[in-house]
Amino acid sequence: MSKIEINQLSKKFIKRNKYIEALQDITLSIQPGEFVCLLGPSGCGKTTLLRILANLEKTSTGEVKIHQTDKEKPLQSMVFQENGIIPWLTVEENVAFGLKMRHLPSAYIKERTDYYLYKVGLTNFKRLYPKELSGGMKQRVSIARAFANDPEILLMDEPFAALDEQNKFILQEELLSIWQETKKTVLFITHSIDEALLLSDRILLMSSQPGRIVKDINIEMERPRSIEKVRSDPAMTDIFLDVWEHLQNEVKQARL
Amino acid sequence: MRKKVSIPQLITISSPICLLLLWEFCSQFEILDPRFFPAPTLIIQTLVQMGESGELFTHVTVSLTRIVFGFLLGVIPAICIGLLMGMYRYFRHFFSPIIMIFMPIPTLAMLPIILILFGIGEFSKMITIAISVFFPVAINTAAGVANIDKIYVDVAKNYQANAKDFFFKIALPGSLPVMLEGIQMGQAIALLTIVAAEMIGANSGIGYLIWMNYKAFLLPQMYVGLLLISFFGYFFSLLLRGIERKLLPWK
Numbered sequence: 001m002s003k004i005e006i007n008q009l010s011k012k013f014i015k016r017n018k019y020i021e022a023l024q025d026i027t028l029s030i031q032p033g034e035f036v037c038l039l040g041p042s043g044c045g046k047t048t049l050l051r052i053l054a055n056l057e058k059t060s061t062g063e064v065k066i067h068q069t070d071k072e073k074p075l076q077s078m079v080f081q082e083n084g085i086i087p088w089l090t091v092e093e094n095v096a097f098g099l100k101m102r103h104l105p106s107a108y109i110k111e112r113t114d115y116y117l118y119k120v121g122l123t124n125f126k127r128l129y130p131k132e133l134s135g136g137m138k139q140r141v142s143i144a145r146a147f148a149n150d151p152e153i154l155l156m157d158e159p160f161a162a163l164d165e166q167n168k169f170i171l172q173e174e175l176l177s178i179w180q181e182t183k184k185t186v187l188f189i190t191h192s193i194d195e196a197l198l199l200s201d202r203i204l205l206m207s208s209q210p211g212r213i214v215k216d217i218n219i220e221m222e223r224p225r226s227i228e229k230v231r232s233d234p235a236m237t238d239i240f241l242d243v244w245e246h247l248q249n250e251v252k253q254a255r256l
Numbered sequence: 257m258r259k260k261v262s263i264p265q266l267i268t269i270s271s272p273i274c275l276l277l278l279w280e281f282c283s284q285f286e287i288l289d290p291r292f293f294p295a296p297t298l299i300i301q302t303l304v305q306m307g308e309s310g311e312l313f314t315h316v317t318v319s320l321t322r323i324v325f326g327f328l329l330g331v332i333p334a335i336c337i338g339l340l341m342g343m344y345r346y347f348r349h350f351f352s353p354i355i356m357i358f359m360p361i362p363t364l365a366m367l368p369i370i371l372i373l374f375g376i377g378e379f380s381k382m383i384t385i386a387i388s389v390f391f392p393v394a395i396n397t398a399a400g401v402a403n404i405d406k407i408y409v410d411v412a413k414n415y416q417a418n419a420k421d422f423f424f425k426i427a428l429p430g431s432l433p434v435m436l437e438g439i440q441m442g443q444a445i446a447l448l449t450i451v452a453a454e455m456i457g458a459n460s461g462i463g464y465l466i467w468m469n470y471k472a473f474l475l476p477q478m479y480v481g482l483l484l485i486s487f488f489g490y491f492f493s494l495l496l497r498g499i500e501r502k503l504l505p506w507k
Contacts, residue, residue, distance in 0.1 A: 054414050078414045086408055088429040088506045097425075098415040129506035149415065 001067060002029035003153060003185040004053070009062035010210075011048055021210035022048045026062070028204065028213060033183045037196035039243065040206030041250045046189045049211065050155050053187065054078045068152055074102065077151040082162040085130050085141045092117065092126035094141050098149030116144040119178055136167040140174070147178055153185040160195065169227050172198055180223065193243050198230050203239075205246055208254040215246065294476045299483065302476040312465075316484060319450060319461040322378065323488075326385025327446050331439060334393035338435070341394070342401020343427055355391060363388035364452050371457060381453055381461075388449040389442035396438025400431030433507060436500050443492050451485060462488075 011023040022045040030036050038046045051057040053064055054076055066075045077098060078084075085094045093100075096113040117123045120140040130138055139159050146154055160168045172195065179186060190196050196203045197219060205215035221233060230236050261269075276296050282288040283295035294302075306312040340347040363384055370387075374380035404426065412426045454463025466481035 054410075056410055056413060074416060076414075078410075080407060080411065083405065084407055084411055086411065086426070088432075088504075089425075090506075097411075101412075101415045101417045101421055101425075131506060145415075 001032070003032040003034070003067050004028075004030040004187065005065040005067070007063050007065075009049075009052070009059050009064060011045070011052065011057070012060045023052075024210040024212050026211070026213055028216075030185060030187065030202075032067075032185055034201050035179060035186045035188065035199055036202045036204060037188045037190055037200035038204050038206060039190055039193065039196045039247075040211065041208045041247055041254060042191055043254070044206045044208050044250075045211030046206055047157055050078070050157050050187065050189055053153075054155050066152055070152075074098070074149060074151045076153045076155055077146040077149040079139075079142045079146045079154065079156040079159045081157050081159065082135065082138070085138055085145070087130045089129075090126065091122055091128050091130070091133070091141050094130070095122075095126075095144045095148050097145055102149075112148045112150070116148040119147075120144045120174065134167075135163055136171060139163065139171060143171075143175060143178070147182065147184075151184075153187065156186065156188040158189050158191070161191070168195070173226065175199070176224065193240055193247070194227070194230070196243075197236055197240060198225055198227055203243070205243060208250045215243075217243070292475060294479060299476050299479045303480045303483065306477065306480055312480070312484075315460055315462055315465045319454065319463070320488070322381045322461065323385060323446055323450055326382035326450070327389055327443070329382055330386035330389030330446075331393050331442065334390045334438075334442075335397050335435065338394040338397025338438075339401060339423075339427065339431065341398035342431060343423075348398065351394075355394060359391045359395075363449055364456070367453060367456060376457060381450065381458065384453045385446045385449055388445045392441040392445065393435070393438040396441070397431055397435045400434030400438075401427055403434065404430035433504060436496070436503070440493065440496055440500075443496055444489065447485065447489050447492070 006026055006028050009023060009026045010021065013020045013022055026049065038049065040046050048057065052059055053066070068075060086097065089097065092113060095116055096109050099109040099112060114123070117126050120143060122137065122140055122144065125133065125137065130141070133141070142159060146156075160171055163171065176199065188196075188199060190199075200219055203215075203217040203219060204213050205217065206212065207214045217239060219236075219239070221230070221236060279288075279293065280295050280297060283290045283293050283298075303312070337347075337351060341351050342348070366387065367384060370380050370383055374383055408426055408430060412422050417425065450461070451463035451466070454461035455467040458464045462481050462484050466478050469475070469477035469481065
């Protein structure tokens with residue numbers, strides 16, 4: 001039974017009286033517990049696809065389905081790009097946000113919030129407001145909020161794109177360690193090949209507009225992974241070059 | 257322990273003192289006509305005398321009561337309507353033209369109508385203040401809600417906030433900074449309006465005090481009125497800034 005099922009999905013926008021096709025005929029299924037990266041050039045519609053799954057946008061044709069195993073759990077929770085945490089709530093309130101919105105018992109909220117604050121190393125910062133946090137800490141809050149909500153699947157929209165290299169590596173490894181513990185199904189958007197190689201079980205490569213899925217690559221490297229291991233593994237280098245070539249072609253085509 | 261005063265602070269304190277000293281000097285040596293510009297020391301003396309006689313207290317209480325109640329009478333509906341306008345398109349389309357029509361009219365120009373409608377009692381003064389405060393607060397509140405970053409709306413939706421939670425966790429706190437700016441503006445306008453309104457149609461209050469003493473050519477007493485307005489203006493803006501700091505710890 002697959003966790004996410006997308007069937008012949010397409011999405012059209014109207015922009016200045018012209019139809020723009022953002023996504024075209026996307027069909028895919030994602031297994032429970034899989035970490036899948038959607039990789040593509042900017043403007044290829046990957047965010048649109050994620051927003052459709054997040055129920056923030058509608059499909060034009062086709063359908064998406066997230067398989068629910070537990071009626072109590074929300075279908076999905078999203079980790080937003082940046083500035084996704086709410087500035088007028090403290091770190092603790094931000095992490096508890098999803099649980100509070102679902103009006104769960106406060107003892108349970110407290111326990112889960114504390115647990116994930118501990119997991120992302122923000123226990124000592126829980127009374128602070130976001131303005132007092134660094135970019136990396138903010139994204140930790142965002143990740144903790146999504147995991148604490150305990151959804152069927154997690155959606156991540158380039159959560160580390162705005163971070164510097166060092167912070168990015170640290171957060172990627174932290175994310176992997178939390179993920180390995182919870183075994184959630186994750187759909188992760190990125191435009192960084194390194195990031196996709198490090199994180200995913202599967203990379204879905206997208207074309208530039210209209211967005212289609214042009215390649216489905218399995219990454220079989222054993223976990224736990226680290227950026228050094230990924231960089232030194234010859235099989236991964238081959239995949240890197242393959243993906244790199246594809247992306248370059250896509251970007252060039254988009255320029256014509 | 258010695259308290260350190262920085263140079264910018266020193267300059268800030270020194271400018272009003274310089275002005276007062278200059279005024280005192282010019283008035284004492286009749287460079288400025290002391291009948292029109294009584295010395296600051298004389299004004300302070302008058303203030304003390306008026307304070308002792310209890311006259312001052314009555315006028316101040318009357319004005320402050322009008323300001324406080326008028327202010328609340330304007331701010332509360334302004335916030336409600338502003339929030340509705342910010343959150344719901346149809347409310348915005350409905351209320352915008354009404355606000356656009358009434359906003360440019362100075363409230364004082366509507367004073368005759370207010371007097372006809374509400375008589376010459378206290379309530380008509382409060383209404384005058386309420387109307388003048390209403391517009392900046394309503395407009396700023398609506399703008400505050402409309403300017404909440406779209407991403408927080410998405411977050412609320414994604415984490416399944418219901419309408420009530422959305423209002424209290426996102427719309428209200430998110431619009432608060434801009435709303436408070438409107439309230440600051442409203443406060444200044446309220447003071448302006450009440451003094452002018454009391455000059456025209458009242459027999460008590462600070463504005464009345466200024467106008468009557470001018471007519472009776474009791475200029476030190478008139479200056480006392482001006483001093484009081486300046487003081488309360490400063491006091492209210494400090495108060496609101498204090499409230500702002502309490503309400504917006506995240507800013």
